[in-house]
Amino acid sequence: RIRLTLSKTQxxxxxxxxxxxxxxxxxxxxFSFRGAGPRDNRYLVxxxxxxxxxxxxxxxxxxxxNKEVKNSYVIYRYTHEGNLFKEYPFTLPGKYIRGIxxxxxxxxxxxxxxMYSNMLIRGVAGTFFFxxxxxxxAITNNNTFSFxxxxxxxxxxxxxxxxxxxxxxxxxxxxxxxxxxxHIVMIAEQVFTQTYKTYNNII
Numbered sequence: 342r343i344r345l346t347l348s349k350t351q352x353x354x355x356x357x358x359x360x361x362x363x364x365x366x367x368x369x370x371x372f373s374f375r376g377a378g379p380r381d382n383r384y385l386v387x388x389x390x391x392x393x394x395x396x397x398x399x400x401x402x403x404x405x406x407n408k409e410v411k412n413s414y415v416i417y418r419y420t421h422e423g424n425l426f427k428e429y430p431f432t433l434p435g436k437y438i439r440g441i442x443x444x445x446x447x448x449x450x451x452x453x454x455x456m457y458s459n460m461l462i463r464g465v466a467g468t469f470f471f472x473x474x475x476x477x478x479a480i481t482n483n484n485t486f487s488f489x490x491x492x493x494x495x496x497x498x499x500x501x502x503x504x505x506x507x508x509x510x511x512x513x514x515x516x517x518x519x520x521x522x523x524h525i526v527m528i529a530e531q532v533f534t535q536t537y538k539t540y541n542n543i544i
């Protein structure tokens with residue numbers, strides 16, 4: 342990945358090898374970007390040789406507090422040996438995305454999940470989930486799930502910091518596992534505000 346700042350151009354060159362390190366396919370492309378462009382990139386290569394790049398497009402800031410789009414990501418997807426390219430912009434209107442993970446299914450479909458906040462302070466109020474179909478590229482099962490009051494009360498009893506009885510404080514999505522029944526297990530850790538009263542709690 343090469344970024345040409347003056348021309349606002351990003352050049353990507355991708356190589357996919359098999360288990361014997363034989364080249365399966367390669368692709369080189371470029372595109373123009375606005376502002377700071379895509380960053381904080383994370384890459385996924387699935388068992389069918391598809392490449393997924395998860396990038397942040399817009400970071401949360403004080404300037405976005407009164408805007409519907411607080412922050413945003415984009416998923417770049419290379420399939421069919423690099424011959425087909427699609428991009429999937431993603432945001433949660435009125436909410437802050439606090440973490441996002443992507444895993445691939447056996448047939449090339451993508452499962453995406455993460456956590457969100459309702460406030461600029463780095464807390465978490467719930468989770469979100471969506472699926473990208475391999476053949477059609479359609480985004481389905483797009484849902485958000487707020488934490489139940491019982492969970493917030495339970496975490497508060499464990500001395501876990503709670504913001505205004507609405508959000509848990511400082512959780513980071515550390516892993517996501519696709520089960521054989523196509524269910525998702527997402528793991529998040531509380532890793533920042535540890536004192537003698539708080540612990541590295543896991544959800």
